[in-house]
Amino acid sequence: MNHITRRRVLNQAVRIGTAAAIGSHTALSWSQQRPIRIGCIQTLSGPAAESGEDNLLGTKIAVEEINRSGGIDGRQVELIVRDDKLNASNTVAAARELAGDGVNLIVGTAYSAPTLAVMPLLQETKLVWMSSGPAVMSLTHEHFNRNYFRVCTNAHMAYRSQAKLMAQRYPNITKWATILSDSQPTRDIQRTFYRGVSEFYPSVAKTQPELSEPIVVKIGATDIRNQISAIMASPAEGLFIGLLAGDAITFMQQARAFGMYDKIKLICEMSLGTNVGKALGRNTPNNFWSALTWHPMGYKNEIGQAMYKASVIAQKSTKISQCVATSHSAVLALAAAIRTAKSTETNAVIAALEANTFDSAYGKLSFRKADHQVLINQGVVRLGPIAADPGWEAVDFAVIPWQDAIEPASPGVPFSDKT
């Protein structure tokens, strides 16, 4: 016989209440313990794989550091990697796949063309895209997208700065030639460098530069000797190399036999940085300057030094690519934004990224709210050969403050370097 007694009702109420409390606590813990998923779409195969691997390395180092120190608000970070093979269609497909899988935070490819390809779908798929490499101006000008953040210098900042540094350090080297890969981004970079030389040699060095017509090389060329002969026949004493990765190494190998390094007193290179030293060793040309935003000679902060140490261990080499540092910074920017917003929701993260200053290997960084361009100093490293292993070293590292390098913000408007 069931007796409904006060005691029985109270017992049941306590049981139900306890079960509910345990259940809700478990549900809360479970969502708190779910990892924060960050997508990483890089070029990991094909001719551009070296930069892609560097980007991935910087991303992984940052994720491991975050997870070792307890994650973001107690949640571990899970990195989901995709290889776009430097094919814009693959980049778009990977972005859609990750978005469909619930990943809204992406550290994206270092290349301009695939990045431009994904821009139209960022808002539709609610992705936050952090770019750690593309230099093309349009990403923060006519193709500006509020879901996109550039965590590296752009072409104007990088190559105009490089030209200014050359005018300051080498005012007597006024005759310049350039050799570049047959692609639109390298042509734009070359034009930016030449414009910088035309501006800064008269204003800083008080000399007039002479600029030779650019010499163009097919991407993937195995014989660049015709073009080397053209450079040797020119009056140039300074050379700007705008060749992609392996082609730049091939050029420098073949140029040596022609005596180019006796004729050319000063070499500026687009972006390989210390990768040149690793590839050429003792055959690294003297007086070789390459755009490289980060180097341990210039940045002694704890985050940067820890990142460099992890990179050296992973790569078994002292070479450091700026891709490692910028992708590392991209993850730290996202982590800081998530902590500020206390959310991974797209609009909340965007608002936090726009407002935040975050710690990075470069020191404190922030984004310019108008166009989402990171306010980051440009660096240029000088390499040279040495007798001892590994045969090369970084001789000098110059930092150009971003205030001297950055262009005015003009989101939605095509960039003009004529102003």
Next chain:
Amino acid sequence: MSVFLVAAGLTLVFGILKILNFAQGAFFMMGAYIAFMIGATNPESITTYIFASVGAGLIVAVLGVVTDVVVFRRIRSFEEAVGLIATFAVLMVCNGVTKLFWGVESRSAQPPGALAGALKLGPIVLPMYSLFIILAGVALYVVLDLLLRKMWVGKIIQAVADDPWMSEASGVNVPLVFLGSVVFAFFLAGLAGGLLLPNQALSPELGGAYLLQAFVAVVLGGLGSIRGAFWICIMLGLAESVSSLVIPNVTGVSVYVALILVLVLRPQGLFQLRKA
């Protein structure tokens, strides 16, 4: 001439086995990496350089035996398209293995000291290494031409290439001839990789860079024709040099213009393979 060093093995495999070996570039690349490892012991020595190149050739020849047993024998009776796809798969495997062992970063090797300088003839600079490669290509052509056209082993290879059934009926060990041809073609790929190591950056993309050029040379010269591949490589090199002076802003186009013209006007190639 550097392209001929790669194209020679490619046209040999097609001429004998009727297989368009898409993986020739990959084995050339592996030869370069093997020579890089061997040559690193004494990079200044020309003896080490030659030894490393020959050693790379021998190791790649062994890989050729494996490839023949695993792939070529199974696809020999099928049409050429099947061979293209199968050898493309071999190419992918080789690229993956290379990245696994050596990574994706670019490396470089300089010519040995004896080949590092240049001859200066007035304003003209001729790197010693380039002269060496030209001589190596000419020597290879002479050896192959003599082998295939004047020596008994060449006669047997030509006979097997023309009519394997009749050759077997005549007492020729046709499978052994096929295997020998494959081994030799792969040896040439590995040797080329070693000899051309100082020519350009060493990376997993090296095979692809030469493969397309080698295919163009083989197609234009006539599939299976060593003589055709040799002369076409010279002609294309000259065309590329002239076009770099005349239309410097449009690079690499002359090769493909020549390819289109020849395929339209003489699709069998400029130097047709002799048929019985």
